[in-house]
Amino acid sequence: MMEEWQQWVTQNDGHQDEGGRLVFAGHQEELKAVQGGRPVFSPLTQFALLRARGEDTLSFLQGQLSSDLRELDGSRSQYSSYSNAKGRMQANFLAWKDGDDYFLMLSADIADAILKRLSLFVMRAKVKIERVDGQYLLAGFAGAGAAGRLAELGYAVPQSVHAVAGNEQGLVIALPAGTYLLVLPAESAAAAATSLAEGATRVGVEAWGAFDIAAGIAWITxxxxxxxxxxxxxxxxxxxxxxxxxxxxxxxxxxxxxxxxxxxxxxxxxxxxxxxxxxxxxxxxxxxxxxxxxxxxxxxxxxxxxxxxxxxxxxxxxxxxxxxxxxxxxxxxxxxxxxxxxxx
CATH class of the missing domain: 2.40.30.160 (Elongation Factor Tu (Ef-tu); domain 3)
Known part of the structure; x- marks a missing residue:
């Protein structure tokens, strides 16, 4: 975790629970906020981020992942998966495109292994895949008035599920769980988190997971x-x-x-x-x-x-x-x- 960002977590009473998961006020209090529809902010430390770039990136990823990445034009995100030859999933992702780069969000505990495996198949293709969650803060924002609060803070706000909107402050993606994923530059992560957390309950990894479970969105770990x-x-x-x-x-x-x-x-x-x-x-x-x-x-x-x-x-x-x-x-x-x- 970025040093400045780690300091923010510590200053805001973030800590690891007995299972090694990030929590703030305590899981049950956080869950009440999630289930009650109150504004919540969460650092999504359970996820990692891969970036693929290069002139052969689309053709390479198209031949590896299960979704049709030709549909990614910078304005939409999509879920995808990565399987072995027997059709068994090794990972699943939220995927989007920003400029000429493709991004894949996946469970952090398998990210390095998936990066290594994908890289094995690059061979002569003009593609570079790297883990970049150290360069960005992945954060979640949800609850009553979430869209209005994001707009008030100067973020571009997507208007439909899977829509992607961005400006110099970062990307915002609207997800099926009724939540927003924020992809924020590392250099402004702590300041952004302070603004986003104002008036919101800070929630940890497990409480945020309640959104995806209620939405029927599974994550391979x-x-x-x-x-x-x-x-x-x-x-x-x-x-x-x-x-x-x-x-x-x-x-x-x-x-x-x-x-x-x-x-x-x-x-x-x-x-x-x-x-x-x-x-x-x-x-x-x-x-x-x-x-x-x-x-x-x-x-x-x-x-x-x-x-x-x-x-x-x-x-x-x-x-x-x-x-x-x-x-x-x-x-x-x-x-x-x-x-x-x-x-x-």
Missing amino acids: LPTQEQFVAQMANMELIGAVSFKKGCFPGQEIVARTQYLGKLKRRLFRASISAAASPGDVLYSPSVPDQTIGMVVNVVSVAAGQMELLVVVQVAAWEAGVYLKSLDGPQLSPLSLPYPLPDRI
């Missing part, structure tokens, strides 16, 4: 790498997969799953009265001798209560799903904000 084909995590439902763009790693598996086979697993939202972590396995009495799914993302919503995004066998979902064993706590289904296809 280290415990869930190479566990899911893109559609299992509903990636095509949030615009992260193009079935018309041509080849990319795992494309044949992704296409076959879409057009020829019945998708056996899907991303669901649930609650549970127990502690859970990404990568925890799930069981169902409908298939008692094997695991039927995995926890993807979690947020604690009350003492002993969590909300989850989970990938689960569709047939088992109706029969009941249990954490870690059939004797474990049962998940309670919650709704997603988008419909699942009838043909799953």
Whole structure:
């Protein structure tokens, strides 16, 4: 983390919790602000940022990622994913273009490995990929009056979901969760954070994650790498997969799953009265001798209560799903904000 920015975090009572996650007032107070629709500001230290530049960048990324990056013209963002040859996701991203450069936001715990893997395939292409989250502050802003407050502070404010707007102060991206992502230059990060946090609750990593869980937006992290084909995590439902763009790693598996086979697993939202972590396995009495799914993302919503995004066998979902064993706590289904296809 940038030294000046680290000082700002410390001066604003930011610290690491027992899980190593950034918190401020304490998770439960932060969560009340998020769920209550109050203005909130969050340094998104759980994410990293890759930048790809060079005259072959579009053709290179187009051949590696699942979305159609030709749609990025500087005014739009999109979700995307990166899979192995077997179609299993190694990472997923929020992608956008600024000038001639392409940016990929992904979970920080896998960023270096993904950077290394993508770089292996550059070969003779005129592309340079580097990690640049040290050059920018990734921050989240949301809540009542968020758009008006951003405009008051001089930011360009996007007017529709996935729209990108920018000026000398930085980029602002409107996201499906009803939040704004701010990409701010490092040299002005501390001053910008001070202005944005005025009148807002400072929230840490986990509380901010409640927005994406409520929106059904899953993030691949280290415990869930190479566990899911893109559609299992509903990636095509949030615009992260193009079935018309041509080849990319795992494309044949992704296409076959879409057009020829019945998708056996899907991303669901649930609650549970127990502690859970990404990568925890799930069981169902409908298939008692094997695991039927995995926890993807979690947020604690009350003492002993969590909300989850989970990938689960569709047939088992109706029969009941249990954490870690059939004797474990049962998940309670919650709704997603988008419909699942009838043909799953």
